[in-house]
Amino acid sequence: xxxxxxxxxxxxxxxVPDAIAATVVPxxxxxxxxxxxxxxxxxxxxxxxxxxxxxxxxxxxxxxxxGQNLLPLLLGASILTALAQIALTSELPWPTxxxxxxxxxxxxxxxxxxxxxxxxxxxxxxxxxSMFLLLPxxxxxxxx
Numbered sequence: 001x002x003x004x005x006x007x008x009x010x011x012x013x014x015x016v017p018d019a020i021a022a023t024v025v026p027x028x029x030x031x032x033x034x035x036x037x038x039x040x041x042x043x044x045x046x047x048x049x050x051x052x053x054x055x056x057x058x059x060x061x062x063x064x065x066x067g068q069n070l071l072p073l074l075l076g077a078s079i080l081t082a083l084a085q086i087a088l089t090s091e092l093p094w095p096t097x098x099x100x101x102x103x104x105x106x107x108x109x110x111x112x113x114x115x116x117x118x119x120x121x122x123x124x125x126x127x128x129x130s131m132f133l134l135l136p137x138x139x140x141x142x143x144x
Contacts, residue, residue, distance in 0.1 A: 001042065004050045007057065017115050036134055040141035043068055060114050067107065072138045075100065079131060100127070 003013050026032040047069050054062050082096045104127045112120035 001046050001049075004046050004053065007053050008049075015114070017117065033133070033137055036137050037141050040134075040138045041144070044142055060110070063110070071103070071107070072135055073142075075131060076135055076139060079135070100131075 006013060026035055047065055050057075050065055054065065057065075078096050078100060082093045085091065085093045085096075104124050105121075108121050108123045111123065112118055
């Protein structure tokens with residue numbers, strides 16, 4: 001939110017790859033999900049504030065903003081379609097699985113390229129948690 005306010009005021013922001021940031025992450029599931037719900041609501045709200053700024057922003061920032069909001073919705077639709085296919089045909093929808101895996105690797109590779117740090121590729125390991133635990137939280141955040 002602060003970054004969007006700074007950009008709206010005409011200031012520039014910079015990515016600093018060696019910056020160190022810390023946050024408190026709850027060590028129990030329910031408080032963690034509440035934190036993620038707050039953050040998801042904030043992301044959706046801040047995106048609405050940032051829409052007029054998108055044409056002036058760096059391409060990678062614009063891509064990230066669009067991705068943070070559009071990709072969870074597309075992922076949710078993909079998962080629902082895959083579950084329907086499993087229920088109707090008893091077959092695993094391999095094309096859907098491969099597309100989700102490919103999109104995950106593209107996003108992680110873009111982050112690794114932009115940050116010039118290969119460790120960003122490890123975010124792919126987060127996808128199962130994101131799909132089955134955080135995606136429902138994001139949908140609920142969008143609806144509320």
